Amino acid sequence: MWRIIEDIERMKRKMERIMAELAAEIEKPMWDYRTKCLEPLVSVKEGEENITVTVDLPCVEKENIKLYATERTLTIQATLKEEYRSRRMGITREEVSFEHFKKVIELPKDVIPEKAKAKFKNGILEVILPKKISGREIRIE
Protein backbone atom coordinates (compact mmCIF):
# COMPACT_ATOMS: atom_id res chain seq x y z
CA MET A 1 0.00 0.00 0.00
CA TRP A 2 2.75 2.45 1.04
CA ARG A 3 4.67 1.65 -2.15
CA ILE A 4 1.69 2.63 -4.27
CA ILE A 5 1.37 5.94 -2.40
CA GLU A 6 5.11 6.55 -2.80
CA ASP A 7 4.90 5.77 -6.53
CA ILE A 8 1.96 8.16 -6.95
CA GLU A 9 3.84 10.86 -5.04
CA ARG A 10 6.93 10.34 -7.21
CA MET A 11 4.86 10.52 -10.39
CA LYS A 12 3.12 13.64 -9.10
CA ARG A 13 6.47 15.32 -8.40
CA LYS A 14 7.74 14.40 -11.86
CA MET A 15 4.59 15.75 -13.50
CA GLU A 16 4.85 18.99 -11.53
CA ARG A 17 8.48 19.42 -12.61
CA ILE A 18 7.62 18.79 -16.27
CA MET A 19 4.67 21.19 -16.07
CA ALA A 20 6.84 23.89 -14.48
CA GLU A 21 9.43 23.52 -17.23
CA LEU A 22 6.75 23.63 -19.89
CA ALA A 23 5.24 26.73 -18.27
CA ALA A 24 8.66 28.38 -18.37
CA GLU A 25 8.85 27.65 -22.10
CA ILE A 26 5.52 29.28 -22.85
CA GLU A 27 5.52 32.09 -20.30
CA LYS A 28 4.58 35.62 -21.28
CA PRO A 29 6.81 37.22 -23.89
CA MET A 30 9.30 39.95 -23.04
CA TRP A 31 7.73 42.32 -25.54
CA ASP A 32 4.41 44.03 -26.22
CA TYR A 33 3.87 45.21 -29.79
CA ARG A 34 0.82 47.32 -28.82
CA THR A 35 2.86 49.58 -26.53
CA LYS A 36 6.06 49.09 -28.64
CA CYS A 37 7.75 48.08 -25.41
CA LEU A 38 10.49 45.54 -24.65
CA GLU A 39 11.26 44.06 -21.25
CA PRO A 40 14.99 44.10 -20.43
CA LEU A 41 16.95 41.33 -18.75
CA VAL A 42 17.59 42.20 -15.12
CA SER A 43 19.77 40.85 -12.34
CA VAL A 44 19.16 41.81 -8.69
CA LYS A 45 21.82 40.98 -6.10
CA GLU A 46 21.50 41.67 -2.40
CA GLY A 47 24.69 42.43 -0.50
CA GLU A 48 25.18 43.27 3.16
CA GLU A 49 24.84 47.03 2.66
CA ASN A 50 23.56 47.47 -0.90
CA ILE A 51 21.21 46.06 -3.48
CA THR A 52 22.81 46.01 -6.94
CA VAL A 53 20.51 45.98 -9.95
CA THR A 54 22.13 45.28 -13.33
CA VAL A 55 20.11 45.74 -16.52
CA ASP A 56 20.96 44.76 -20.08
CA LEU A 57 20.00 47.72 -22.28
CA PRO A 58 21.38 47.13 -25.78
CA CYS A 59 20.79 49.80 -28.47
CA VAL A 60 20.32 52.51 -25.84
CA GLU A 61 22.27 55.76 -25.17
CA LYS A 62 22.93 56.91 -21.61
CA GLU A 63 21.00 60.18 -22.21
CA ASN A 64 17.83 58.23 -23.02
CA ILE A 65 17.59 56.31 -19.77
CA LYS A 66 15.26 57.39 -16.99
CA LEU A 67 15.45 55.87 -13.53
CA TYR A 68 12.97 56.29 -10.69
CA ALA A 69 13.46 54.72 -7.29
CA THR A 70 11.21 54.38 -4.28
CA GLU A 71 12.04 52.55 -1.07
CA ARG A 72 10.88 49.24 -2.59
CA THR A 73 10.95 49.65 -6.39
CA LEU A 74 13.22 50.72 -9.22
CA THR A 75 11.62 51.77 -12.51
CA ILE A 76 13.67 51.83 -15.70
CA GLN A 77 12.57 53.46 -18.92
CA ALA A 78 14.88 53.72 -21.89
CA THR A 79 14.30 54.78 -25.47
CA LEU A 80 16.06 52.78 -28.18
CA LYS A 81 18.57 54.62 -30.43
CA GLU A 82 16.33 53.78 -33.34
CA GLU A 83 13.10 51.88 -33.77
CA TYR A 84 13.82 48.19 -33.68
CA ARG A 85 11.96 46.35 -36.41
CA SER A 86 11.67 42.61 -36.51
CA ARG A 87 9.89 40.17 -38.76
CA ARG A 88 10.51 37.34 -36.36
CA MET A 89 8.92 38.57 -33.12
CA GLY A 90 5.87 36.39 -33.27
CA ILE A 91 4.39 33.90 -35.63
CA THR A 92 1.34 35.66 -37.01
CA ARG A 93 2.49 39.27 -37.41
CA GLU A 94 4.46 40.18 -40.49
CA GLU A 95 6.52 42.90 -38.86
CA VAL A 96 6.60 44.51 -35.44
CA SER A 97 8.57 47.45 -34.13
CA PHE A 98 9.71 48.57 -30.70
CA GLU A 99 10.74 51.95 -29.33
CA HIS A 100 11.66 51.50 -25.71
CA PHE A 101 12.47 49.30 -22.74
CA LYS A 102 10.43 49.45 -19.55
CA LYS A 103 10.62 47.51 -16.32
CA VAL A 104 9.47 48.01 -12.73
CA ILE A 105 11.69 46.01 -10.40
CA GLU A 106 10.52 44.99 -6.92
CA LEU A 107 13.49 45.27 -4.57
CA PRO A 108 14.03 42.57 -1.93
CA LYS A 109 14.59 45.11 0.92
CA ASP A 110 13.84 48.78 1.61
CA VAL A 111 16.48 51.13 0.18
CA ILE A 112 17.39 54.82 0.48
CA PRO A 113 16.49 56.06 -3.04
CA GLU A 114 18.23 59.42 -2.73
CA LYS A 115 21.58 57.71 -2.10
CA ALA A 116 21.39 55.46 -5.17
CA LYS A 117 24.24 55.57 -7.72
CA ALA A 118 24.17 54.43 -11.35
CA LYS A 119 26.67 53.83 -14.15
CA PHE A 120 26.18 52.80 -17.76
CA LYS A 121 28.82 51.06 -19.91
CA ASN A 122 28.56 49.09 -23.16
CA GLY A 123 24.80 48.90 -22.87
CA ILE A 124 24.81 47.59 -19.30
CA LEU A 125 23.26 49.69 -16.54
CA GLU A 126 24.33 49.12 -12.95
CA VAL A 127 22.40 50.74 -10.09
CA ILE A 128 23.64 50.48 -6.51
CA LEU A 129 20.97 51.21 -3.89
CA PRO A 130 22.03 51.41 -0.21
CA LYS A 131 19.81 49.33 2.05
CA LYS A 132 17.79 51.06 4.73
CA ILE A 133 19.05 49.76 8.05
CA SER A 134 16.18 49.73 10.51
CA GLY A 135 17.96 48.14 13.47
CA ARG A 136 20.36 49.77 15.92
CA GLU A 137 23.81 48.64 16.92
CA ILE A 138 23.91 47.15 20.42
CA ARG A 139 27.02 47.83 22.44
CA ILE A 140 28.43 44.95 24.46
CA GLU A 141 29.34 46.01 27.97
Add this chain to the structure above:
Amino acid sequence: MDDMQIVEREKVVEGSPIIITGLPDVGLVGAIASIHLIKKLSMKEYGHVEYDLIPPVIILHEGEIKAPVRLYSKGKIVTLISEITLPTETLMKLSKKIAEYAKEKESRHVIMLSGLVTPNRLDIEKPKVYGIATRREDREMLEKNGITLLKEGYVTGINALILRECMKKNISAIILLAESFNEFPDPAAAAANLEALSKITGIKVDVKELIVKAEEIRLKARELMRRTQQQLKALKKVPETEIPLMYR
Protein backbone atom coordinates in the same frame (compact mmCIF):
# COMPACT_ATOMS: atom_id res chain seq x y z
CA MET B 1 9.94 7.37 -27.85
CA ASP B 2 11.56 6.08 -24.64
CA ASP B 3 15.09 6.26 -25.90
CA MET B 4 16.80 9.28 -27.32
CA GLN B 5 17.77 9.09 -30.98
CA ILE B 6 19.93 11.11 -33.29
CA VAL B 7 18.05 11.06 -36.59
CA GLU B 8 20.26 11.62 -39.63
CA ARG B 9 18.25 12.59 -42.71
CA GLU B 10 21.36 12.37 -44.84
CA LYS B 11 24.68 10.61 -44.38
CA VAL B 12 26.89 13.64 -44.82
CA VAL B 13 29.36 13.40 -41.94
CA GLU B 14 32.87 12.66 -43.15
CA GLY B 15 35.28 10.41 -41.22
CA SER B 16 36.63 11.40 -37.80
CA PRO B 17 34.79 14.72 -37.45
CA ILE B 18 35.20 17.38 -34.79
CA ILE B 19 31.89 17.59 -32.96
CA ILE B 20 31.12 21.06 -31.61
CA THR B 21 28.30 21.64 -29.13
CA GLY B 22 26.83 25.03 -28.32
CA LEU B 23 23.96 24.49 -25.91
CA PRO B 24 22.19 27.29 -24.01
CA ASP B 25 24.26 28.03 -20.90
CA VAL B 26 25.97 30.95 -19.15
CA GLY B 27 25.65 34.16 -21.24
CA LEU B 28 24.40 31.99 -24.13
CA VAL B 29 28.06 31.97 -25.21
CA GLY B 30 27.99 28.49 -26.77
CA ALA B 31 24.60 29.01 -28.42
CA ILE B 32 25.58 32.36 -30.00
CA ALA B 33 29.01 31.05 -31.07
CA SER B 34 27.72 27.84 -32.65
CA ILE B 35 24.87 29.55 -34.54
CA HIS B 36 27.41 32.06 -35.89
CA LEU B 37 29.72 29.21 -36.89
CA ILE B 38 26.90 27.44 -38.75
CA LYS B 39 25.97 30.61 -40.64
CA LYS B 40 29.51 31.67 -41.50
CA LEU B 41 30.58 28.22 -42.70
CA SER B 42 27.23 27.65 -44.48
CA MET B 43 26.89 24.34 -42.66
CA LYS B 44 24.15 22.01 -43.80
CA GLU B 45 21.36 20.83 -41.49
CA TYR B 46 21.32 17.04 -41.71
CA GLY B 47 19.74 15.69 -38.55
CA HIS B 48 18.05 16.25 -35.22
CA VAL B 49 17.61 14.75 -31.77
CA GLU B 50 14.35 12.98 -30.92
CA TYR B 51 13.22 12.25 -27.39
CA ASP B 52 9.87 12.29 -25.58
CA LEU B 53 11.00 14.65 -22.85
CA ILE B 54 12.18 17.38 -25.22
CA PRO B 55 9.41 20.03 -24.88
CA PRO B 56 6.69 19.91 -27.55
CA VAL B 57 8.14 22.81 -29.54
CA ILE B 58 8.77 23.06 -33.26
CA ILE B 59 10.69 25.84 -34.93
CA LEU B 60 9.11 27.43 -37.98
CA HIS B 61 11.45 29.05 -40.49
CA GLU B 62 10.02 30.35 -43.76
CA GLY B 63 7.19 27.85 -43.41
CA GLU B 64 9.57 24.94 -42.89
CA ILE B 65 9.29 22.87 -39.72
CA LYS B 66 12.46 22.24 -37.75
CA ALA B 67 13.24 20.30 -34.58
CA PRO B 68 14.61 22.38 -31.70
CA VAL B 69 17.78 20.29 -31.25
CA ARG B 70 19.56 19.99 -34.58
CA LEU B 71 22.79 18.84 -36.19
CA TYR B 72 24.70 20.63 -38.92
CA SER B 73 27.74 19.52 -40.85
CA LYS B 74 30.34 20.67 -43.28
CA GLY B 75 33.22 18.39 -44.23
CA LYS B 76 34.69 17.07 -41.01
CA ILE B 77 32.87 19.52 -38.72
CA VAL B 78 29.61 18.70 -36.95
CA THR B 79 27.75 21.27 -34.83
CA LEU B 80 24.92 20.48 -32.43
CA ILE B 81 22.64 23.32 -31.33
CA SER B 82 19.47 23.70 -29.31
CA GLU B 83 17.08 26.60 -29.84
CA ILE B 84 15.33 25.90 -26.54
CA THR B 85 16.40 25.42 -22.96
CA LEU B 86 16.47 21.68 -22.44
CA PRO B 87 14.65 20.22 -19.42
CA THR B 88 16.87 18.81 -16.70
CA GLU B 89 15.53 15.28 -17.38
CA THR B 90 16.97 15.30 -20.89
CA LEU B 91 20.53 16.34 -20.03
CA MET B 92 21.86 12.95 -18.91
CA LYS B 93 20.41 11.19 -21.97
CA LEU B 94 21.69 13.86 -24.32
CA SER B 95 25.22 13.74 -22.94
CA LYS B 96 25.29 9.93 -23.28
CA LYS B 97 23.93 10.20 -26.80
CA ILE B 98 26.55 12.77 -27.81
CA ALA B 99 29.35 10.55 -26.45
CA GLU B 100 27.88 7.49 -28.22
CA TYR B 101 27.59 9.44 -31.46
CA ALA B 102 31.18 10.69 -31.11
CA LYS B 103 32.38 7.11 -30.60
CA GLU B 104 30.37 5.83 -33.55
CA LYS B 105 31.76 8.55 -35.84
CA GLU B 106 35.30 8.08 -34.42
CA SER B 107 35.26 11.77 -33.58
CA ARG B 108 38.65 13.51 -33.34
CA HIS B 109 37.44 15.85 -30.57
CA VAL B 110 34.17 16.82 -28.91
CA ILE B 111 34.49 20.56 -28.29
CA MET B 112 31.99 22.31 -26.02
CA LEU B 113 31.68 26.07 -26.37
CA SER B 114 30.63 27.75 -23.16
CA GLY B 115 31.00 30.73 -20.84
CA LEU B 116 32.76 31.30 -17.54
CA VAL B 117 30.86 33.61 -15.19
CA THR B 118 33.14 36.57 -14.45
CA PRO B 119 31.96 39.04 -11.79
CA ASN B 120 33.84 42.04 -13.27
CA ARG B 121 32.91 41.21 -16.89
CA LEU B 122 31.72 44.80 -17.39
CA ASP B 123 35.31 46.03 -16.99
CA ILE B 124 36.79 43.47 -19.43
CA GLU B 125 37.13 44.62 -23.03
CA LYS B 126 38.37 41.33 -24.53
CA PRO B 127 37.23 38.20 -22.70
CA LYS B 128 39.91 35.62 -21.98
CA VAL B 129 39.26 31.97 -22.89
CA TYR B 130 40.07 29.09 -20.54
CA GLY B 131 40.18 25.40 -21.42
CA ILE B 132 39.48 22.01 -19.88
CA ALA B 133 40.44 18.76 -21.62
CA THR B 134 40.06 15.08 -20.84
CA ARG B 135 43.44 14.09 -22.32
CA ARG B 136 46.90 15.25 -21.34
CA GLU B 137 47.95 15.81 -24.98
CA ASP B 138 44.92 18.06 -25.49
CA ARG B 139 45.79 20.05 -22.36
CA GLU B 140 49.30 20.55 -23.74
CA MET B 141 47.84 21.56 -27.11
CA LEU B 142 45.55 24.12 -25.42
CA GLU B 143 48.48 25.64 -23.54
CA LYS B 144 50.63 25.75 -26.70
CA ASN B 145 47.84 27.76 -28.31
CA GLY B 146 47.77 30.29 -25.48
CA ILE B 147 44.61 28.97 -23.82
CA THR B 148 44.95 28.93 -20.05
CA LEU B 149 43.93 25.67 -18.44
CA LEU B 150 41.32 25.82 -15.72
CA LYS B 151 43.14 23.74 -13.12
CA GLU B 152 40.88 23.86 -10.05
CA GLY B 153 37.14 24.19 -9.78
CA TYR B 154 33.84 22.63 -10.75
CA VAL B 155 32.16 22.00 -14.07
CA THR B 156 28.39 21.76 -13.81
CA GLY B 157 25.45 21.38 -16.15
CA ILE B 158 25.30 19.69 -19.53
CA ASN B 159 29.00 20.24 -20.30
CA ALA B 160 30.02 18.39 -17.13
CA LEU B 161 27.90 15.43 -18.22
CA ILE B 162 29.27 15.40 -21.78
CA LEU B 163 32.81 15.59 -20.40
CA ARG B 164 32.14 12.67 -18.04
CA GLU B 165 30.54 10.50 -20.71
CA CYS B 166 33.39 11.22 -23.13
CA MET B 167 35.94 10.29 -20.43
CA LYS B 168 34.15 6.97 -19.89
CA LYS B 169 34.43 6.20 -23.60
CA ASN B 170 37.99 7.52 -23.91
CA ILE B 171 36.96 10.27 -26.31
CA SER B 172 38.96 13.48 -26.52
CA ALA B 173 36.70 16.19 -25.09
CA ILE B 174 37.53 19.86 -24.65
CA ILE B 175 35.54 22.69 -23.06
CA LEU B 176 36.34 26.26 -24.10
CA LEU B 177 35.09 28.76 -21.53
CA ALA B 178 35.12 32.46 -22.37
CA GLU B 179 34.84 35.06 -19.60
CA SER B 180 31.21 36.04 -19.71
CA PHE B 181 28.21 37.69 -18.14
CA ASN B 182 26.04 35.23 -16.29
CA GLU B 183 22.54 36.56 -16.91
CA PHE B 184 23.03 38.53 -20.14
CA PRO B 185 23.75 37.28 -23.67
CA ASP B 186 27.43 37.86 -24.41
CA PRO B 187 28.33 37.99 -28.14
CA ALA B 188 31.86 39.29 -27.38
CA ALA B 189 32.51 36.18 -25.28
CA ALA B 190 31.15 34.06 -28.14
CA ALA B 191 33.60 35.80 -30.51
CA ALA B 192 36.52 35.10 -28.14
CA ASN B 193 35.42 31.47 -27.94
CA LEU B 194 35.38 31.09 -31.74
CA GLU B 195 38.83 32.67 -31.99
CA ALA B 196 40.10 30.07 -29.51
CA LEU B 197 38.36 27.34 -31.52
CA SER B 198 40.15 28.58 -34.66
CA LYS B 199 43.51 28.43 -32.89
CA ILE B 200 43.13 24.82 -31.77
CA THR B 201 41.35 23.36 -34.80
CA GLY B 202 42.31 25.61 -37.71
CA ILE B 203 38.60 26.25 -38.45
CA LYS B 204 38.60 29.79 -39.81
CA VAL B 205 35.57 31.86 -38.92
CA ASP B 206 35.16 35.63 -39.19
CA VAL B 207 33.82 36.93 -35.87
CA LYS B 208 33.60 40.63 -36.80
CA GLU B 209 29.81 40.45 -37.18
CA LEU B 210 29.43 39.21 -33.60
CA ILE B 211 31.10 42.41 -32.39
CA VAL B 212 29.45 44.81 -34.85
CA LYS B 213 25.97 43.35 -34.33
CA ALA B 214 26.43 42.58 -30.64
CA GLU B 215 23.62 44.86 -29.48
CA GLU B 216 21.15 43.43 -31.99
CA ILE B 217 22.08 39.87 -30.95
CA ARG B 218 21.56 40.83 -27.30
CA LEU B 219 18.10 42.18 -28.14
CA LYS B 220 17.09 39.01 -29.97
CA ALA B 221 18.48 36.56 -27.42
CA ARG B 222 16.66 37.97 -24.36
CA GLU B 223 13.94 35.35 -24.07
CA LEU B 224 16.22 32.34 -24.51
CA MET B 225 18.58 33.92 -21.96
CA ARG B 226 15.77 34.29 -19.42
CA ARG B 227 14.69 30.65 -19.80
CA THR B 228 18.30 29.47 -19.64
CA GLN B 229 18.83 31.41 -16.42
CA GLN B 230 15.75 29.78 -14.88
CA GLN B 231 17.21 26.38 -15.70
CA LEU B 232 20.69 27.22 -14.41
CA LYS B 233 19.11 28.34 -11.13
CA ALA B 234 17.17 25.06 -10.95
CA LEU B 235 20.42 23.15 -11.57
CA LYS B 236 22.08 25.23 -8.83
CA LYS B 237 25.03 25.80 -11.13
CA VAL B 238 28.25 26.33 -9.18
CA PRO B 239 30.78 28.81 -10.62
CA GLU B 240 33.64 26.97 -12.39
CA THR B 241 36.17 29.10 -10.53
CA GLU B 242 35.03 27.98 -7.07
CA ILE B 243 37.67 25.69 -5.58
CA PRO B 244 36.54 22.27 -4.30
CA LEU B 245 36.99 21.81 -0.54
CA MET B 246 39.63 19.06 -0.87
CA TYR B 247 41.94 21.27 -2.98
CA ARG B 248 41.51 24.57 -1.17
